[in-house]
Amino acid sequence: DGGITQSPKYLFRKEGQNVTLSCEQNLNHDAMYWYRQDPGQGLRLIYYSQIVNDFQKGDIAEGYSVSREKKESFPLTVTSAQKNPTAFYLCASSILTFKGTGELFFGEGSRLTVL
Amino acid sequence: AQSVTQLGSHVSVSEGALVLLRCNYSSSVPPYLFWYVQYPNQGLQLLLKYTSAATLVKGINGFEAEFKKSETSFHLTKPSAHMSDAAEYFCAVRTYNQGGKLIFGQGTELSVKP
Numbered sequence: 279d280g281g282i283t284q285s286p287k288y289l290f291r292k293e294g295q296n297v298t299l300s301c302e303q304n305l306n307h308d309a310m311y312w313y314r315q316d317p318g319q320g321l322r323l324i325y326y327s328q329i330v331n332d333f334q335k336g337d338i339a340e341g342y343s344v345s346r347e348k349k350e351s352f353p354l355t356v357t358s359a360q361k362n363p364t365a366f367y368l369c370a371s372s373i374l375t376f377k378g379t380g381e382l383f384f385g386e387g388s389r390l391t392v393l
Numbered sequence: 394a395q396s397v398t399q400l401g402s403h404v405s406v407s408e409g410a411l412v413l414l415r416c417n418y419s420s421s422v423p424p425y426l427f428w429y430v431q432y433p434n435q436g437l438q439l440l441l442k443y444t445s446a447a448t449l450v451k452g453i454n455g456f457e458a459e460f461k462k463s464e465t466s467f468h469l470t471k472p473s474a475h476m477s478d479a480a481e482y483f484c485a486v487r488t489y490n491q492g493g494k495l496i497f498g499q500g501t502e503l504s505v506k507p
Contacts, residue, residue, distance in 0.1 A: 282436075309492055318402065320483065320497040321437075328492050336491060368436055372493070379425055379444045380487045382495055384436035 280305045282385035284369050289390050299354045299388045301369035308374045310352040315366040327352055364392045395420045395486045399498035407506045412471040414501045416484030425487040426467045428458055432480045479505045
């Protein structure tokens with residue numbers, strides 16, 4: 279079955295450590311996104327990518343980095359510069375918006391807790 | 394700029410009662426609108442979408458939403474709530490920048506009482 283796989287599901291990190299969240303999709307989608315979810319704040323866009331080897335900052339990119347070396351993969355690194363990294367992180371993908379209605383397909387999420 | 398506002402962060406209904414979750418949007422261009430559902434510690438699942446075809450949109454699990462341009466609303470309804478409907482619901486609008494990202498409302502948590 280096609281879908282988006284995020285790993286790990288739960289992750290604990292000590293302050294000052296970088297951590298990388300994995301996101302893999304087999305939907306053959308060109309666009310991929312990372313959102314952060316905090317209670318009562320909805321979802322906020324961190325980074326997005328519409329093509330391999332290219333990505334753009336979203337609304338809250340500070341303290342995060344991404345890469346897009348393969349169409350299927352869009353890993354997110356939460357760096358030690360992110361002041362409040364404890365959150366639920368959601369990866370999503372879609373076809374390019376000019377080709378369709380642009381709904382996002384989401385992975386199951388990764389919950390990061392900083393100790 | 395586009396935005397969505399969900400009225401009510403928490404809604405509680407009895408099993409079998411009508412579910413009404415409110416969403417108002419702001420958009421200077423014809424919007425694409427979406428409703429998603431999220432169960433605890435899971436990702437978001439698409440319930441339904443409005444893409445400028447029919448104004449009454451039917452989705453999964455018996456949900457539907459009506460696009461009202463004059464009221465800039467896209468409220469989500471279900472005639473009879475089930476216990477399994479308890480979840481968080483998000484309204485979203487597609488933008489025409491930033492890769493066509495979706496802008497989400499704050500979410501409405503739906504509780505269903507037996």
